[in-house]
Amino acid sequence: MKIAVDIDGVLADQVSAVLLEIEKDYGQKYSKSEINRAHWNFAGIEIWTEISRLLADPEYVMRVPLIEGSQKAIKQLAGHDLLVVTARRPNAEEATRKWLCWHFPCLTQYYHARTGTKHNIPSDVLIDDLDMNIVEFVKSDPDRRGILFQHPWSLNDTDIEDYSDQVYYCPQWQSVVNAIDNIRGDQP
Ligand SMILES: [Mg+2]
Numbered sequence: 001m002k003i004a005v006d007i008d009g010v011l012a013d014q015v016s017a018v019l020l021e022i023e024k025d026y027g028q029k030y031s032k033s034e035i036n037r038a039h040w041n042f043a044g045i046e047i048w049t050e051i052s053r054l055l056a057d058p059e060y061v062m063r064v065p066l067i068e069g070s071q072k073a074i075k076q077l078a079g080h081d082l083l084v085v086t087a088r089r090p091n092a093e094e095a096t097r098k099w100l101c102w103h104f105p106c107l108t109q110y111y112h113a114r115t116g117t118k119h120n121i122p123s124d125v126l127i128d129d130l131d132m133n134i135v136e137f138v139k140s141d142p143d144r145r146g147i148l149f150q151h152p153w154s155l156n157d158t159d160i161e162d163y164s165d166q167v168y169y170c171p172q173w174q175s176v177v178n179a180i181d182n183i184r185g186d187q188p
Contacts, residue, residue, distance in 0.1 A: 001184060002123040003077065004111065007086040007096065008051070009129030010067060010149045011074075011104065017064040018051050035153045038130050055088055061095035066103060067149075069173035074104050076177050083109040085121050085128075125183060127176060131158040138166040145183050147176055 008014035015032055023029050028042060040047045054060045074082070084107050088096055093112070100107050113121055118133045119140035126137040127147040134146035135158045146163070148154055150171045160167060168179035 001125060001180075001187070002081040002083065003125045003127065003180065004083045004085040004121045004123035005074075005107070006126070006128040006133070006149070007084060007088065007100075009151055009153075010127055011070050011084075012099070013065045013067050014051060015047075015151070015153070017060070018047060018054060021054055021060070022050065033152050035151075038132070038153050038156050040153060052089060055092040055095075058095035058098075061092055061099055062102075064099065067173070071103060073173035073177050074107065077180060078106050080180070081109075081123075082107055083111055083121075083123055085111045085113050085118075085123075085126070087112070087114045125180065129154050131155050131160045134167060135160050135163060138163045142166070147179050149176065 005011060015035055019030050019032065022042065026043065030042065034040075035047065038048075084100060086096065090112065093110070097110060100110070111121060115130070115133060116136070118126065118128075118136040121137060124143070125145045125147065126134060127149055128134050128137070129149040129151050131148060131154055134148050138144050138146045145166055145168070147168045147170055148160070150169055168182070170176045170179055
């Protein structure tokens with residue numbers, strides 16, 4: 001089974017990293033639970049603008065911590081055909097590949113896909129932390145399955161509920177591994 005794995009919010013704890021930088025640069029302290037939508041903003045600055053700016057710095061990229069349980073789970077899933085998929089800009093690719101090689105040496109397939117192009121991802125399953133990406137992916141093919149890695153910002157008023165037979169909701173990595181076992185069990 002071919003499985004696409006998003007980086008930010010799934011492998012990399014991007015929000016924790018950016019909140020530290022926001023505290024350092026703007027003196028404003030926020031917690032992850034306050035980030036309640038994808039386009040969250042503070043003092044008129046959108047979080048994605050801030051993340052894109054920071055990702056241009058390779059040292060920042062290397063500092064981003066792991067999502068809990070991700071290394072163990074990726075090892076458990078190593079028998080599948082795993083593909084890393086990200087909307088990070090091309091200027092962050094070199095450092096991102098280094099970060100991946102350091103933390104997940106078995107993840108060598110890299111695919112760049114902006115939001116709006118997630119239907120093109122060449123895989124059977126997508127693990128992603130944003131509902132719009134999951135919807136785009138599953139609506140393009142009824143045989144595809146989406147795993148929403150749930151964070152406070154994962155649901156953004158999409159019609160994800162309409163695809164409930166294709167979508168799994170997972171708040172942590174162990175439930176992602178269970179969902180994949182489940183999907184594999186359903187396959188002919
Ligand atoms: Mg993400």
